[in-house]
Amino acid sequence: MSLRIVVTVKYVPDATGDRHFADDLTVDRDDVDGLLSELDEYAVEQALQISENSDDDVEITVLTVGPEDAKDALRKALSMGADKAIHVEDDDLHGTDALGTSLVLAKAIEKAGYDLVISGMASTDGTMGVVPALLAERLGVPQVTLLSEVSVEDGTVKGRRDGDAASEQLEASLPAVVSVTDQSGEARYPSFKGIMAAKKKPVESWDLSDLDIEAEEVGLEGAYTVVDAATERPARTAGTIVKDEGEGGKQLAEFLASQKFI
Amino acid sequence: MAEVLVYVDHVDGAVRKPTLELLTLARRVGEPVAVALGNGAADTAAALAEHGAVKVLTHDASEYADYLVVPKVDALQAAVEAVSPAAVLVPSSAEGKEIAARLALRLGSGIITDAVDLEAGDEGPVATQSVFAASFTTKSRVSKGTPVITVKPNSAAVEAAPAAGAVEALAVTFSAQATGTKVTARTPRESTGRPELTEAAIVVSGGRGVNGAENFSIIEALADSLGAAVGASRAAVDAGWYPHTNQVGQTGKSVSPQLYIASGISGAIQHRAGMQTSKTIVAINKDAEAPIFELVDYGVVGDLFDVVPALTEEIKTRKG
Ligand SMILES: Cc1cc2nc3c(=O)[nH]c(=O)nc-3n(C[C@H](O)[C@H](O)[C@H](O)COP(=O)(O)OP(=O)(O)OC[C@H]3O[C@@H](n4cnc5c(N)ncnc54)[C@H](O)[C@@H]3O)c2cc1C
Numbered sequence A: 001m002s003l004r005i006v007v008t009v010k011y012v013p014d015a016t017g018d019r020h021f022a023d024d025l026t027v028d029r030d031d032v033d034g035l036l037s038e039l040d041e042y043a044v045e046q047a048l049q050i051s052e053n054s055d056d057d058v059e060i061t062v063l064t065v066g067p068e069d070a071k072d073a074l075r076k077a078l079s080m081g082a083d084k085a086i087h088v089e090d091d092d093l094h095g096t097d098a099l100g101t102s103l104v105l106a107k108a109i110e111k112a113g114y115d116l117v118i119s120g121m122a123s124t125d126g127t128m129g130v131v132p133a134l135l136a137e138r139l140g141v142p143q144v145t146l147l148s149e150v151s152v153e154d155g156t157v158k159g160r161r162d163g164d165a166a167s168e169q170l171e172a173s174l175p176a177v178v179s180v181t182d183q184s185g186e187a188r189y190p191s192f193k194g195i196m197a198a199k200k201k202p203v204e205s206w207d208l209s210d211l212d213i214e215a216e217e218v219g220l221e222g223a224y225t226v227v228d229a230a231t232e233r234p235a236r237t238a239g240t241i242v243k244d245e246g247e248g249g250k251q252l253a254e255f256l257a258s259q260k261f262i
Numbered sequence B: 001m002a003e004v005l006v007y008v009d010h011v012d013g014a015v016r017k018p019t020l021e022l023l024t025l026a027r028r029v030g031e032p033v034a035v036a037l038g039n040g041a042a043d044t045a046a047a048l049a050e051h052g053a054v055k056v057l058t059h060d061a062s063e064y065a066d067y068l069v070v071p072k073v074d075a076l077q078a079a080v081e082a083v084s085p086a087a088v089l090v091p092s093s094a095e096g097k098e099i100a101a102r103l104a105l106r107l108g109s110g111i112i113t114d115a116v117d118l119e120a121g122d123e124g125p126v127a128t129q130s131v132f133a134a135s136f137t138t139k140s141r142v143s144k145g146t147p148v149i150t151v152k153p154n155s156a157a158v159e160a161a162p163a164a165g166a167v168e169a170l171a172v173t174f175s176a177q178a179t180g181t182k183v184t185a186r187t188p189r190e191s192t193g194r195p196e197l198t199e200a201a202i203v204v205s206g207g208r209g210v211n212g213a214e215n216f217s218i219i220e221a222l223a224d225s226l227g228a229a230v231g232a233s234r235a236a237v238d239a240g241w242y243p244h245t246n247q248v249g250q251t252g253k254s255v256s257p258q259l260y261i262a263s264g265i266s267g268a269i270q271h272r273a274g275m276q277t278s279k280t281i282v283a284i285n286k287d288a289e290a291p292i293f294e295l296v297d298y299g300v301v302g303d304l305f306d307v308v309p310a311l312t313e314e315i316k317t318r319k320g
């Protein structure tokens, strides 16, 4: 048997950089270095572990929708151990929202062929955490999302979802869409061998016409939401900082009392 | 006036606070009609009516507990079809966002997640969001279809606004996808007796500086002296000192309390993402250069093992 896994990975501006908006109120991707979203490394890692624990013939494809530089994210995933990559790139994609992104990803996943889709829990720039659910809805397959533990056996995916009110054990038949959290286990670092091997792995490029998607369905024009304004949060006014010389606790209590917290 | 659907988050009929906040926001945009599903759905009516729900649509079926997300999407879709609302508001929990997203896709509507405020606008509801680890504030609106908006806890005050709250049965037909993901076991969280992290007025958090699971009792004692919830940084959670459910930050809970007290936390961007919008921020850290001090209203440079117990003592004395 074979198992085809597609891992969706996003190329995002570095969270520790100075992220901001471009003039059209889309995320500025030019001024801040980009990288493979850390939360998607966990998805790649779980795909690799499923592959390592499987007797089946597993093929891992990493898929991204993003600008030219998004290739870097694919390279990183390939150097971690994924087998091949697909890059969906098109000028008309600029400004695409989550609904549009899920359309492009779903069409690409169907074209690539899949038994299991693995996504991260959220992108570190948009942080919506909705694309995996949207993919399940579009593909018409079960969503087994926000897992902190995942396993695949005999055509069934199982996992643990730690929610607010309860921790749940979930189960669904393949094909399915899974998302994993940062509790699912540290992602491996690419080895030197992995980095060298990645250079020879195939990266396919698709554009919207390859996926039968019209330009109007995506991009800023196709978006279902409009951002009317983005303002930088004013820097917090400098607070009082004291050094503890035995009275720090008391001074803090005094402050809290002055603010009516005590 | 147009109706606004509010998805009710409840546990066996006990309505959780964020839903009551949603009713406050919903009243700015229209007449709130609540949708309560699952075990105890009808028991939510009194609390919802008290806070402004003109109608409460209820439906109970075992599918809501036995299968993930989709049965709730089916029900909410049925409610939208029955009511033709001006907007749909959903609490911004992990599940709430997934329900909202699938609903929006089915309706051909736009979705906005994690709103922290909502007001009526000429072209429909305008949502305020806090983005890039809360360093920017945006105003957005849905431009196609029925706006579906998820709202974070603590985004509005709970206000009493008595309304009819008439209970009506909602007719739901489950889709073929509804039973796709089975919940085979469920372990409810044990209650700590402390306030819910995302709902608490005061949050007291500990980080790597707390240096051990056993030392978290110092943080808990401070929290209890203030009636606060306890939070933790990811470093403390990853070290196994405190449960992940208490993690504050990008991949944990996002909190916006009146008062946030960080002890032994450096203030990394991913931690800030979950607490930066707190009204008053206090930090105790032995490193005067720690970035958390850039955020504070009051900071103490010192050893938390000295400062925190002294603070707790002083609070107890003052409270008598
Ligand atoms: C994708 C991603 C998601 C993440 N999500 C989160 C998240 O949700 N939440 C989160 O918190 N982090 C998150 N992180 C991790 C984050 O980057 C930091 O590593 C983490 O917040 C550090 O925790 P800390 O401040 O407790 O530890 P440190 O950064 O090690 O800081 C410990 C602090 O304690 C002080 N200290 C030590 N001893 C004492 C003492 N005795 N008295 C007083 N002060 C003392 C030190 O001076 C130091 O400032 C995420 C990272 C990534 C990449």
Ligand SMILES: Nc1ncnc2c1ncn2[C@@H]1O[C@H](COP(=O)(O)O)[C@@H](O)[C@H]1O
Residues within 6 Å of the ligand: A008, A009, A010, A011, A037, A039, A040, A043, A063, A064, A065, A066, A098, A101, A105, A118, A119, A120, A121, A122, A123, A124, A126, A127, A128, A129, A130, A131, A132
């Ligand atoms: N442009 C993209 N390309 C590939 N995968 C994506 C993209 N956007 C989102 N995803 C996937 O969807 C997950 C959730 O993203 P989001 O809903 O945007 O927070 C991410 O962790 C990725 O796995």
